[in-house]
Amino acid sequence: MFSIEKFQQNHDLFIVIALIFGILIFATLLFSIWGMLRPEANLGELKARTRSWWVMATIFVSATVFNPVISFVAFAFLSFAALRELIPISKNVRESDRRTLVWCYLSVPVQYYIAYQGWYGAFLIFIPVFMFLWIPFMLVVNGDTKDISRSMGVLPTQLMFCVFGISHLAYLLSLPEIEGFQAGGRGLLLFLVFITEMNDVFQFTWGKLFGKFKIIPKVSPNKTWEGFIGGVLSTTIVGYFLYFLTPLTPLQAMGVSFIVAVTGFIGDVVVSAIKRDVGVKDTGAAIPGHGGILDRIDSLATTAPVFFHIVYFLAY
Amino acid sequence: MRRIFLSFIYCFLMRTFLKLIVGVNYRNKEVLKKTKQFIIVANHNSHVDAMALMSAIPSAKIKHVHPVAAGDYFGKSPFKAFVTRLFVNALLIPRSRPVEGEGPDPVQMMVAMLDKGESLILFPEGSRGEPGKMQKFKKGIAFLLEKHPEIPFVPAYMQGMGKILPKGDAVLVPFNSYVIFGEPEFCISTDPEKIVMQVENSILSLQPNKVS
Numbered sequence: 001m002f003s004i005e006k007f008q009q010n011h012d013l014f015i016v017i018a019l020i021f022g023i024l025i026f027a028t029l030l031f032s033i034w035g036m037l038r039p040e041a042n043l044g045e046l047k048a049r050t051r052s053w054w055v056m057a058t059i060f061v062s063a064t065v066f067n068p069v070i071s072f073v074a075f076a077f078l079s080f081a082a083l084r085e086l087i088p089i090s091k092n093v094r095e096s097d098r099r100t101l102v103w104c105y106l107s108v109p110v111q112y113y114i115a116y117q118g119w120y121g122a123f124l125i126f127i128p129v130f131m132f133l134w135i136p137f138m139l140v141v142n143g144d145t146k147d148i149s150r151s152m153g154v155l156p157t158q159l160m161f162c163v164f165g166i167s168h169l170a171y172l173l174s175l176p177e178i179e180g181f182q183a184g185g186r187g188l189l190l191f192l193v194f195i196t197e198m199n200d201v202f203q204f205t206w207g208k209l210f211g212k213f214k215i216i217p218k219v220s221p222n223k224t225w226e227g228f229i230g231g232v233l234s235t236t237i238v239g240y241f242l243y244f245l246t247p248l249t250p251l252q253a254m255g256v257s258f259i260v261a262v263t264g265f266i267g268d269v270v271v272s273a274i275k276r277d278v279g280v281k282d283t284g285a286a287i288p289g290h291g292g293i294l295d296r297i298d299s300l301a302t303t304a305p306v307f308f309h310i311v312y313f314l315a316y
Numbered sequence: 317m318r319r320i321f322l323s324f325i326y327c328f329l330m331r332t333f334l335k336l337i338v339g340v341n342y343r344n345k346e347v348l349k350k351t352k353q354f355i356i357v358a359n360h361n362s363h364v365d366a367m368a369l370m371s372a373i374p375s376a377k378i379k380h381v382h383p384v385a386a387g388d389y390f391g392k393s394p395f396k397a398f399v400t401r402l403f404v405n406a407l408l409i410p411r412s413r414p415v416e417g418e419g420p421d422p423v424q425m426m427v428a429m430l431d432k433g434e435s436l437i438l439f440p441e442g443s444r445g446e447p448g449k450m451q452k453f454k455k456g457i458a459f460l461l462e463k464h465p466e467i468p469f470v471p472a473y474m475q476g477m478g479k480i481l482p483k484g485d486a487v488l489v490p491f492n493s494y495v496i497f498g499e500p501e502f503c504i505s506t507d508p509e510k511i512v513m514q515v516e517n518s519i520l521s522l523q524p525n526k527v528s
Contacts (some may be wrong), residue, residue, distance in 0.1 A: 077336075080490075084339045088476065088492045098479070098489045105490060 076112040096144040118174035127164040165301035187245035206230030235261035247315040267302030323375035360439035361478035383437040458508035468500035473522035
């Protein structure tokens, strides 16, 4: 169970973890020196974001490196917290839906247990087929039919984002071993999370530096074509160099990174649109400087299933 | 012994449960550390309210903080009263007296507690109201602050508690909710009407306009 020794032999993973903390140290130093040289520059948000990254990276890396059970529990909690954050801001969830919400929350441990056991078929159909039927049925049993179709639409969609999407991160750890591929599921997980989060950072930075032409001004005024294209290209290049974490060829890894970058953007703007609809900027305030948990994992909710199934198709 | 028992329940079990599973977020609860004796006044929507406020109290003080609870509801049977006193550290008061001037005076009971140096948690609405709506405040709080103008009141606004466990429902559902503490305040008037107004406004001023 305790696999730290195995981990120490695994140089590929070690390199990436060193890289993650290297980047964090670099960013921390950069912002504090920048702040000292130019006290008038408003770096509060960037500094708060860096601090949050430290905490998240530490939790994430330790959950990945040690016992896999910890990782599954951590991801399940992430799903649960994201769901809990999304529901209060959805105005389409009615007061009378509260008992049905219990079923939504209960689907989290079930989905993660299936992922832990590695029951591939059940993992794929539990939310999109079973819960998709069960939630509307429970709403009907509850008896309040006014605006019921809204709840029928909203609740399964939220489950797809927060539970189905995120649980693909956990399932990476249950993938069977491939001979000659050392990094394994942990490598894939690190690759995906690193690429997705770097993509967010790249798009943010490129947009801040060169952003001019807005993509969807009505939904997300900060999203620009420069940020999007710069971010996607940077992410694709980073993916090329990290191919050793995946069972893919360098070219395949590049292609996957490109798709992940575009999908990450999609997840980001979809959650932005939901937030715009209810009129809140950040979905919660659990992580300082980052808005809510959902604001950080919105892109992972879309990249995880896409990445998972492409890699599964190509290599497994 | 009692302190360890209450600290374990609220500062450990209940706090962890409320924060991790239920999703209660605390704002500015440090004020309770700084203030020695206080009366927490808050809006009331759910049975979770008293639990959420008790979990915010620093463990060193928890023994000396008593939520004021309705004796006619929580004290219906001697067993219920015993359990409420034991686990919630509550002060049970009769909300209404059958005959005016008969039986123990609820205000006197609270004043006696404050005289001993204890702190109180009070819901001036008197009973749990509709979620998101505040009822008219009862005057009791004014009489207390009038008798003890040297004790500050700490306003607290709770949002979303009524969605976790609303009146008349027994199923607890996690919900992102907020407990927001204001700065301790002393009453500025001796007129009960004005004191009630001040308390009410202090609580309402904490209302965030972000999430509805």
